Amino acid sequence: MPARRRYFAGGITMGYTTSGIRNIALVGQAGAGKTSLVETLLLQAGATRSRGSLARGTTVSDFDPQEKRLQHSLDSTICSFDCNGTHINLIDTPGYPDFLGRTLSVLEAVEAVAVVVSAAGGVDTFTERVMEFARERGLCRLIIVNKIDSRDAHCTEVLQQLRESFGNECLPLNLPAGGGDGVVDCFFQPHGRAADFSSVEAAHTQIIDQVVELDEQLMALYLEQGEEISPEQLHDPFEQALREGHLVPVCFASAESGAGVPELLQVFERLMPNPTEGNPPPFLKGTGENAERVSVSPDATRHVIAHVFKVSIDPYVGKLGVLRVHQGTIRPGSQLFVGDARKPIKIAHLFRLLGKDTSEITAAVPGDICAIAKVDELHLDAVLHDSHDEDQYHLKPVAYPPPMLGMAIEPERRGDEQRLADTLHKLTAEDPCVRIEHHAAVNETVLYGMGEFHLRVLLERMGERYGVHVKTHPPSIPYRETITRPADGHCRHKKQTGGAGQFGEVFLRVEALGRGTGFEFVDDVVGGAIPGQYIPAGEGRAPGSDRRCARRLSHPGRARHRLRR
Numbered sequence: 001m002p003a004r005r006r007y008f009a010g011g012i013t014m015g016y017t018t019s020g021i022r023n024i025a026l027v028g029q030a031g032a033g034k035t036s037l038v039e040t041l042l043l044q045a046g047a048t049r050s051r052g053s054l055a056r057g058t059t060v061s062d063f064d065p066q067e068k069r070l071q072h073s074l075d076s077t078i079c080s081f082d083c084n085g086t087h088i089n090l091i092d093t094p095g096y097p098d099f100l101g102r103t104l105s106v107l108e109a110v111e112a113v114a115v116v117v118s119a120a121g122g123v124d125t126f127t128e129r130v131m132e133f134a135r136e137r138g139l140c141r142l143i144i145v146n147k148i149d150s151r152d153a154h155c156t157e158v159l160q161q162l163r164e165s166f167g168n169e170c171l172p173l174n175l176p177a178g179g180g181d182g183v184v185d186c187f188f189q190p191h192g193r194a195a196d197f198s199s200v201e202a203a204h205t206q207i208i209d210q211v212v213e214l215d216e217q218l219m220a221l222y223l224e225q226g227e228e229i230s231p232e233q234l235h236d237p238f239e240q241a242l243r244e245g246h247l248v249p250v251c252f253a254s255a256e257s258g259a260g261v262p263e264l265l266q267v268f269e270r271l272m273p274n275p276t277e278g279n280p281p282p283f284l285k286g287t288g289e290n291a292e293r294v295s296v297s298p299d300a301t302r303h304v305i306a307h308v309f310k311v312s313i314d315p316y317v318g319k320l321g322v323l324r325v326h327q328g329t330i331r332p333g334s335q336l337f338v339g340d341a342r343k344p345i346k347i348a349h350l351f352r353l354l355g356k357d358t359s360e361i362t363a364a365v366p367g368d369i370c371a372i373a374k375v376d377e378l379h380l381d382a383v384l385h386d387s388h389d390e391d392q393y394h395l396k397p398v399a400y401p402p403p404m405l406g407m408a409i410e411p412e413r414r415g416d417e418q419r420l421a422d423t424l425h426k427l428t429a430e431d432p433c434v435r436i437e438h439h440a441a442v443n444e445t446v447l448y449g450m451g452e453f454h455l456r457v458l459l460e461r462m463g464e465r466y467g468v469h470v471k472t473h474p475p476s477i478p479y480r481e482t483i484t485r486p487a488d489g490h491c492r493h494k495k496q497t498g499g500a501g502q503f504g505e506v507f508l509r510v511e512a513l514g515r516g517t518g519f520e521f522v523d524d525v526v527g528g529a530i531p532g533q534y535i536p537a538g539e540g541r542a543p544g545s546d547r548r549c550a551r552r553l554s555h556p557g558r559a560r561h562r563l564r565r
Ligand SMILES: Nc1nc2c(ncn2[C@@H]2O[C@H](COP(=O)(O)OP(=O)(O)OP(=O)(O)O)[C@@H](O)[C@H]2O)c(=O)[nH]1
Pocket: 028, 029, 030, 031, 032, 033, 034, 035, 036, 037, 054, 071, 072, 073, 074, 093, 094, 095, 096, 146, 147, 148, 149, 150, 253, 254, 255, 256, 257
């Protein structure tokens, strides 16, 4: 059974506005230490009293029994907390490529992604994939090199590898010091102890040079007059450099020892973009080719526009939709339309999430992330709005990888067919990379996922969470015959059983058309040798031909089809 969500009623009044919000998703390869980092960051920020452990299954992020058992994140987890007056919505994501759908869907809700790389492992293909996805989506990127305490850490090589893979705009904001027991700041106050490698002064100069390139006035001050530029003066060009991908800052940390974690929190608060500073979300109005880009701004007084980027189906409380408010303010009691629906839904309660804990809040301002429970109309990628002016608004679709591995399933117990159908519906509602197909030709239901691990997790979840146990086997292949080369056929039918006799004669040629080009019937009878009403009988009667891609020809002047009385 899944972990029961804990609810805290009371209605927290938020002490922050849009500019005080930071939405950051932690992404990166499995085992890089994202969940561990969340744990250490929460403790550092004072959001939790003790640091949970992966081995004991007590982390805030991996609260599902399956996650505890496998010691891997299988779903994204929202951790909202306040730190020094800043409201941080930190989202932990799974690093296994099998769960990429769940990772990509949360990137719709953030301005910045923090890509976590292990100092012991370096860059892998998953890191490259998420870096590219974030760049394409116009998200600001930060790289966290974790595990600097590890004996296998090779920070110099990893920094070098990052620059080779993602460009020279990957510049360190801090560097490991004391053999990985801490970090030394290269941006705010670059005057600490010596770093383990490279020079703090050189790193400071590199990053300032990179940022002032975008601001002519600052450049003049800095280069011509040799003035020291303060981090406050650099704030706006720094945000611009992040938005344009002109700078990808790199931070070093250890989730295990806590080294670099206070510095990381400071980077989140002071340097990561707030919702007004990130690239605007790619909202479109209309469908297909007629879709036009529309502007949505984080203005609290305008119409509400919010996007559902995560749905989880909780057996205890039903559907929980997690949304990012892009415009306007949502309050308990707000009436919102889901997509083009004419009838509004009423928001009874609004929640903020910290792992499995759910606390009621009094409002969600633009840029914030909140949750709504028990609204069946909500679905992944739905847009909520409070005016029909915003009907047809949607976010630019995400290019999810198609689930390719299929497994045929049927309930173990007869009579469970409906429960199986309901469960499959729930699984597809939660994960954009799960697909169900019914293969009518062989009467099989096939569950498609990203890989073996994905399918195994889905089957276990069906059993544990919903009590539906299934038998599985590889999907049957509905073999069909097709025409491999042209052939001619001739058949004569004669029947004389007393009274009226029957006679028919057909000349037929079959040829293959191109794959997928359909079926074509060509009547080659000339001169009306066969009366028109007998021609359709020739179509659809040729043995051994695939109706979908065959061309049949009856020969000119030779086809005969007669009925005699
Ligand atoms: N030495 C060391 N080990 C770490 C550190 N951070 C995480 N680990 C270990 O790395 C392993 C994986 O950590 P997780 O936090 O589960 O990694 P993850 O990125 O969340 O992995 P997925 O959920 O599978 O994507 C665990 O055994 C952690 O104890 C670190 O800073 N130093």
